[in-house]
Amino acid sequence: MAYTTIKKPSDYFNTVLYTGNGSTQSITGVGFQPDWVWMKDRDSGTLHHVLVDAVRGTTKAIYSNLTASEENQSGSLTAFNSDGFSIGNMNDVNINGDNFVSWNWLGANGTASNTDGNTASTVSVNTTSGFSIVSYTGTGANATVGHGLGVAPKMIIIKNRIDAVNWEVGHDSIGWTKKLRLNTTDAETVDNGAFNDTAPTSSVFSLGNNGTSNGSGDNMIAYCFAEVKGFSKFGSYVGNLNDDGPFVYTGFKPAWVMVKDATTGEDWFMYDNRRPSYNYNHYLRANTNGTEVTTDNWVDFLSNGFKLRKGQTGTNSSGDTYIYMAFAEEPLVGDNPATAR
Numbered sequence: 001m002a003y004t005t006i007k008k009p010s011d012y013f014n015t016v017l018y019t020g021n022g023s024t025q026s027i028t029g030v031g032f033q034p035d036w037v038w039m040k041d042r043d044s045g046t047l048h049h050v051l052v053d054a055v056r057g058t059t060k061a062i063y064s065n066l067t068a069s070e071e072n073q074s075g076s077l078t079a080f081n082s083d084g085f086s087i088g089n090m091n092d093v094n095i096n097g098d099n100f101v102s103w104n105w106l107g108a109n110g111t112a113s114n115t116d117g118n119t120a121s122t123v124s125v126n127t128t129s130g131f132s133i134v135s136y137t138g139t140g141a142n143a144t145v146g147h148g149l150g151v152a153p154k155m156i157i158i159k160n161r162i163d164a165v166n167w168e169v170g171h172d173s174i175g176w177t178k179k180l181r182l183n184t185t186d187a188e189t190v191d192n193g194a195f196n197d198t199a200p201t202s203s204v205f206s207l208g209n210n211g212t213s214n215g216s217g218d219n220m221i222a223y224c225f226a227e228v229k230g231f232s233k234f235g236s237y238v239g240n241l242n243d244d245g246p247f248v249y250t251g252f253k254p255a256w257v258m259v260k261d262a263t264t265g266e267d268w269f270m271y272d273n274r275r276p277s278y279n280y281n282h283y284l285r286a287n288t289n290g291t292e293v294t295t296d297n298w299v300d301f302l303s304n305g306f307k308l309r310k311g312q313t314g315t316n317s318s319g320d321t322y323i324y325m326a327f328a329e330e331p332l333v334g335d336n337p338a339t340a341r
Contacts, residue, residue, distance in 0.1 A: 006231040009328040012106045012129035013231075015256060015274040016084065022096030023089055030084040035107030035124050036133060036223065037077055037085055038064070040284055042275070042292040043098040049286060050092045052077040055111055055124050055133045056221055061090075062159050064182050064286045070161040070219075099292075101275060101284070103256060107133050116146030116203040123148040130226030140216025142196050144204040152200045153224040154234035155325055157182060162218040165211060170195045171323045173236035174262050176206075180323070183287050185265040200224075230331030234324070236262070237308075241318035245308025252328035254301045258286065263320035266313065271299055273329050303330075 006012060010031055018027050020041070035054040041047040049064040050073075056062075058080065061073040075088030085102075087094045094100075107124035114121045119139055125132040125148035132153075136145045138160070147153060154172040167182035179194040180186065193210035200206070205224065207214040214220070227234055233250040239261075240246060256272045268286035275282040275292065282292050298310040306326070308316040315322065 006129065006228060006328075006331065009231050009252070009255065009331065012126065012131070013255065013327045014104050015272045016102045016104060017274055018100050018102065020094040020096055020098045020100055022094060024078070024087065025094065026079075026081060026086045027084040027102060028081075030102075030104045032104075032106045033080050033082050033109050034085060034104035035080065035109060035126075036105040036131075037080075038103040039077075039087075039093045039100060041092065041095060041098050041100055042282075042284070044095065044289070045291045046289060047092045047095065048289045050076055050090070053124075053133050053221070053223075054080055054107065054109070055122060055135045056161070061092075062161065062221070064167065065288050066183060067164045067166055069164050070159075101272070103272070105129075105131055107131060112148070114146035114148050116148075117144035119143045119145050119207075121145050121147070125149060128228075130228040130232055132224045134222040134224055136220050136222070138207075138211070138213075138215040138218040138220050140211070140214060141209055143207045143214060145207065145222070146204050147200070147222070147224045149202070149224060149226045151202050151226045153205065153226045155225045156195075156200065156205055157223045158213045159221050160212055160215050160218050161221055163211060163215055165215075168194050168210070168213040170200075170205075171262075172199070172234060173321075173323045176200070180260060180262065182268060185267055185287060187265050188262040225325065231328045233326045236321055236323045239308070239316040239318055239320045239322060241311040241313075241316060243309060243311050245310065245316045247302075247307045248305045248324065250305040250326050250328070251331070252305075253303045253330045254306050254326045255329035257299065257301075257306055257324055257326045259315050259322050259324045261314070261317060261320050262323050264313070264317060266317075269315055271301075273301060301329075
């Protein structure tokens with residue numbers, strides 16, 4: 001499948017900041033009706049990342065920093081709206097006076113059945129942006145699941161909705177015989193039970209017999225990402241522990257980057273272009289409920305990628321391989337190219 005060049009990345013992914021009011025409110029400014037919303041309190045070190053998607057449904061919360069199963073939280077995200085979403089009084093998404101960030105992805109604004117694999121799935125797919133949300137029931141045995149993208153995904157994030165178990169992450173740069181865990185600092189591990197030692201195809205991804213990614217009879221959710229020129233990139237780099245760190249070419253000016261050391265136990269560092277700081281050095285960590293941290297210029301977002309500016313272990317340890325996922329603010333392709341810094 002040939003993807004259409006995306007002229008305005010914020011039509012498909014956007015970061016929005018808001019302040020909690022402890023009651024109910026509608027968050028606007030997303031620019032589209034999101035199908036996946038990831039929220040985090042920036043000020044609190046006790047409140048969790050909350051992820052809600054339109055396939056599982058409103059108020060169905062899962063937490064990137066926990067093993068916890070899906071919870072029906074009536075005060076979490078209560079509606080997906082044409083320009084954002086509505087939230088209730090759940091502290092994790094709306095405690096009074098705290099600063100919050102929401103990361104928003106566009107799917108299909110609807111669902112479809114998919115029978116490409118030997119396990120049926122329900123999907124919300126945006127083939128333009130290379131993003132799909134996939135719901136399926138685990139089999140406890142080797143299986144394939146249709147994702148609907150039309151090209152092979154480069155990264156897949158899976159959570160068992162029923163059991164309190166780890167998240168599973170597959171990434172093309174470490175190969176599909178290995179996995180990472182979104183809720184931990186664990187380095188990559190070899191595990192044929194996660195993705196059955198099989199790379200995804202243009203129609204399906206493969207699963208082994210792990211309960212975390214394929215628990216028998218369990219409801220599962222997967223977030224699948226294919227690479228789209230000028231919009232998204234899923235790759236790796238090798239650190240050098242130097243203040244003149246690696247430059248990572250993405251082909252666009254990043255709006256959002258998440259980095260994980262695959263070699264050593266480190267956090268999942270999350271940066272975006274909306275949280276104020278010189279060169280975007282406010283970070284959160286997907287695997288912890290910690291507060292937002294301000295650093296001294298660790299990462300520099302450039303017109304065609306990002307550069308590591310600090311010799312430290314979290315994102316730039318000598319000889320370690322780091323995987324990343326990145327989404328664009330402005331592309332270098334099409335009619336709306338980025339300008340140099």
